[in-house]
Amino acid sequence: MKTLHKLAFLPALLLATTSAGITPETQVPPAAVGSTADFSNAPRVNVDKPVELIPLYLRDPRIHGLQPLQALVDAAPEGSILTLPAGHYAGPVHLKKPLTIVGEGQVIIDGGDKGTVFVVETNRAELHNLTITGSGESHDSDDTCLNVRGHGNTFDNLSIESCLFGIDLKQSDHNIVRNSRIRSKPFALGVRGDGIRLWYSNRNLIENNRVTDSRDMVAWYSHNNIYRGNEGRRSRYSIHFMFANNNIIEDNRFYDNxxxxxxxxxxxxxxxxxxxxxxxxxxxxxxxxxxxxxxxxxxxxxxxxxxxxxxxxxxxxxxxxxxxxxxxxxxxxxxxxxxxxxxxxxxxxxxxxxxxxxxxxxxxxxxxxxxxxxxxxxxxxxxxxxxxxxxxxxxxxYAYADRIWMEFPDARFFKTSPVLELLDFLERLAPFSALExxxxxxxxxxxxxxxxxxxxxx
Known part of the structure; x- marks a missing residue:
């Protein structure tokens, strides 16, 4: 059985401004244009649907013989450190209290390809050195490997594999997602889930992650977040911002998206x-x-x-x-x-x-x-x-014969063909149409x- 140790947490504000590296020097000044359009300042109700976790017995039989991680989480005192030895554990997991979970060696949490695997619905929790795998395939229920609904949490060195949605932050602020590897299920591009998604989530730090073969990284109605040092490959959108103001994207590498x-x-x-x-x-x-x-x-x-x-x-x-x-x-x-x-x-x-x-x-x-x-x-x-x-x-x-392919996109196929190059050359010598x-x-x-x-x- 694990040894549980008490952990003294810093206040959420201190955690957000020091551990996350979000300092006044790295933020966009509050007076910047668009700051008044921050929808998170407006009064609003919680419009997100409640967390729904499919019980273990309804998931794939391959995980029925594994030790359920939920029992270990429930037994851990609030604010303690739960150290997991290497091995396979069964999901789902619903974390509803401040707790630090640390994997020693390879710790795999398997959701049995049904529903969401791990939900964090608390503040100031930490997950380190874990592999979370095997979410379901439903877009209607947002089947996710890691669903976050809290503030001031830290997620470090996670491996997110074979998941529809990877890490999904909903109405969650001042979180850190760092040094993690995220890959979707091997579906066609349009029906994969998002690798990292922020929804009404502000001032989060997304740092040094690798997102591969997912659909998008998205930020909807999410402001003042920092995306730093990430790598994205073979997805649709590396990062897609929608109604998202004053975000910082720096030192990232995006290839083949x-x-x-x-x-x-x-x-x-x-x-x-x-x-x-x-x-x-x-x-x-x-x-x-x-x-x-x-x-x-x-x-x-x-x-x-x-x-x-x-x-x-x-x-x-x-x-x-x-x-x-x-x-x-x-x-x-x-x-x-x-x-x-x-x-x-x-x-x-x-x-x-x-x-x-x-x-x-x-x-x-x-x-x-x-x-x-x-x-x-x-x-x-x-x-x-x-x-x-x-x-x-x-x-x-100037636009010479270029206007042919500019105004008729199908003609772009012929852009470097000899006939268009000749037309372009002749127009430069003696224009026979109005130049633009x-x-x-x-x-x-x-x-x-x-x-x-x-x-x-x-």
Whole structure:
């Protein structure tokens, strides 16, 4: 039998501001645009359905002979440490009191492929070094490996395997999800569950996790969270924000996902020092915006994607901007695609190299509504006679025969074909149609700059 030791907990506020590393220096200032749209400040009732756990005897017979973990949890005094020796344990588990559970060696908690495996419905609990596996397959009941409904909890070094939804935080604040590995069930992409989901959950730290072969990481109505040092592979959305304000996404790596980071109906926040690579396919996009405002995108590597930036009606709020600083756009199909005619995008000191198309501006003659300044284009055709590092003439990007594939997307298949390349060449020599300005940078850089991103020059 395990030895149980009393554990003295720090207050929830202290835990959230020290252990989580969420300090005033890392948060978006409260006065940032969009802070007044924080829906968590509005009076509201608990609209989430109650926790429903399917009992052990109704789960797969393979776990009926395992030791039920619930009995050990019930026997542990509140605030103690429950140390589990290596072995297999049967779910489900419903933790309703502050408790620290630590696995020694390989500890596997199996839910028998039915319902949710582990529910944490308390504050200031901790789970360390556990493997949680075998949730059910129902989207109606949100079958999950780890369902969290509490504040100030810590989840460290967990392995979440063969689960529909991985870790699901519902109306839960100041939690830490760290150093964990999450993988969905081997279903088709659209019917997998989300790897990490935040729903009405604020000021959480999602750090150094690896999410593989899931559907999405999502944050709905969830504000001031930090996503740091995570890796996402072979999923649909690396992170999808919806009505989620002032979130920070930094030092992450996202590979082979359909979409890297998507901001939808969101205000405030920053994405910095991330690598987003190989967002390919018909809808491939590294960074996407839908009616979002006042966001900063800086020091990111955006490479080998169908579309680097895809922006629709963003910035959306009047008198706001979306700022792109010191990013590298390399070897993308379209580096920056702006379908809005509103303007308000500011692109400074970025690198554009090896892209099939650097800029696609929707609308008619709207290329002067956005700010382009000090960017490097490997397609720039000019000189630097005064040796100040900037071109003597502006870099201007016009739509020539490009408009064929811009206005008729099916024609993109033929974009680099000899006939379209010939048309484009002839129009540059002697235009036979009205040209459309896509972008104008008055001070293009002559040499590619070296930015200190990801700990080294690039």
């Amino acid at each position: 359909t979409v890297g980071i998507y901001f939808m109906y969101s205000e405030g926040g920053v994405a910095r020092r991330n690598v987003i690579s190989h967002a390919t396919g018909a809808t491939g996009m590294a960074l996407g915006f839908k009616e979002s405002s006042d966001i900063t995108i800086e020091d990111n590597d955006i490479i080998y994607s169908a579309v680097g930036i895809g922006s629709d009606l963003s910035p959306f709020q009047p008198d706001t901007t979306v700022r792109f600083n010191r990013n590298r756009f390399a070897y993308n199909g379209i580096a920056v695609q702006l379908t809005s005619e509103l303007g308000g995008n500011q692109l400074r000191d970025n690198i554009f190299e090896g892209n099939l198309t650097d800029i696609y501006q929707g609308g008619r003659g709207e290329g002067d509504k956005n700010v382009w300044e000090g960017n490097y284009f490997d397609t720039y055709q000019g000189f630097d006679r005064n040796k100040d590092g900037y071109g003597d003439t502006p870099h201007e990007d 300005l896509q972008a104008r940078d008055g001070r293009p850089r002559i040499e590619k700059p070296l930015f200190a991103a990801h700990g080294s020059a690039r």
